[in-house]
Amino acid sequence: MTRSVALVTGAAGDIGRAIAARLADSHDLVVVVDIDLPAARSAAADLGSDDRFQALQCDVTDEASVAAMAKAAMALGSVRTLVNNAGAARAVSLHDTTSEIWRADNALNLEAAFLTFRALEEDLKKTQGSVINIASVNGLAVFGHPAYSAAKAGLIHLTRLIAVEYGKFGIRANAVAPGTVRTQAWEARAVANPQVFEDAKRWYALRRIATAADVANAVFFLAGDEAQAITGVCLPVDCGLTAGQTELAHTFSQSDHY
Numbered sequence: 001m002t003r004s005v006a007l008v009t010g011a012a013g014d015i016g017r018a019i020a021a022r023l024a025d026s027h028d029l030v031v032v033v034d035i036d037l038p039a040a041r042s043a044a045a046d047l048g049s050d051d052r053f054q055a056l057q058c059d060v061t062d063e064a065s066v067a068a069m070a071k072a073a074m075a076l077g078s079v080r081t082l083v084n085n086a087g088a089a090r091a092v093s094l095h096d097t098t099s100e101i102w103r104a105d106n107a108l109n110l111e112a113a114f115l116t117f118r119a120l121e122e123d124l125k126k127t128q129g130s131v132i133n134i135a136s137v138n139g140l141a142v143f144g145h146p147a148y149s150a151a152k153a154g155l156i157h158l159t160r161l162i163a164v165e166y167g168k169f170g171i172r173a174n175a176v177a178p179g180t181v182r183t184q185a186w187e188a189r190a191v192a193n194p195q196v197f198e199d200a201k202r203w204y205a206l207r208r209i210a211t212a213a214d215v216a217n218a219v220f221f222l223a224g225d226e227a228q229a230i231t232g233v234c235l236p237v238d239c240g241l242t243a244g245q246t247e248l249a250h251t252f253s254q255s256d257h258y
């Protein structure tokens with residue numbers, strides 16, 4: 001019996017690490033992939049023993065690096081779950097977006113998922129596995145970070161493309177769209193405004209923001225047998241942000257129930 005493997009990109013980061021931890025409950029081995037090898041090694045060591053968590057270095061925007069990483073991962077067992085989690089946003093407005101930023105954000109947040117999927121396709125066919133793409137609420141509506149948002153919207157569509165074309169092999173593809181999650185990616189904004197998370201909460205129906213563990217639980221569900229009939233969807237984990245706005249509902253309805 002070959003070991004069932006889950007592979008998480010950007011797994012040295014806060015959300016990726018939480019996903020890696022959760023997927024260890026349903027896989028023999030979790031491969032912790034990151035561009036930063038020391039950080040990936042330290043995340044893997046913190047998560048557990050090396051027969052459960054293995055670190056691999058990879059720049060997911062580089063095809064040769066992805067091919068080498070995929071080969072190494074497939075030698076460790078059979079990849080049943082691929083989580084495309086590595087991602088980052090650069091410029092906050094379209095006005096500040098250079099062509100380099102546009103291309104870099106698209107390479108990391110969209111094209112990388114295509115490269116990793118194609119590199120691991122054979123194993124995913126063998127295992128009738130699934131792909132989970134970590135998108136964002138920015139892929140569903142405009143909240144700033146244009147190049148990143150366009151790439152995340154593309155990632156949601158790539159999810160459907162995989163679901164429709166590879167469904168005949170038993171491969172499922174789904175996306176998760178987190179709202180604000182407090183991670184290292186927010187460091188600069190939290191320094192600029194220490195109240196940024198408190199300020200954000202008023203826009204969320206639940207008056208709270210999601211945690212990395214909330215995102216990991218959604219990924220765990222979508223990767224598992226209970227989601228066997230679910231493919232091609234994007235599941236927001238956003239505490240109600242994309243469901244609607246209470247302040248606008250109040251203005252429109254003039255009802256104090258909002």
Ligand SMILES: NC(=O)c1ccc[n+]([C@@H]2O[C@H](COP(=O)([O-])OP(=O)(O)OC[C@H]3O[C@@H](n4cnc5c(N)ncnc54)[C@H](O)[C@@H]3O)[C@@H](O)[C@H]2O)c1
Nearest residue numbers: 010012013014015035059060085086087136180181183185
């Ligand atoms: N934090 C949020 O509020 C939030 C909201 C919605 C979606 N997301 C998405 O969740 C995912 C994880 O975000 P996070 O907040 O944990 O970020 P993070 O910055 O904490 O972690 C990202 C990780 O990706 C790695 N990485 C960056 N470029 C890479 C590359 N080229 N190849 C391989 N690894 C690379 C980094 O080294 C880092 O460890 C991202 O896709 C992000 O867009 C985050």
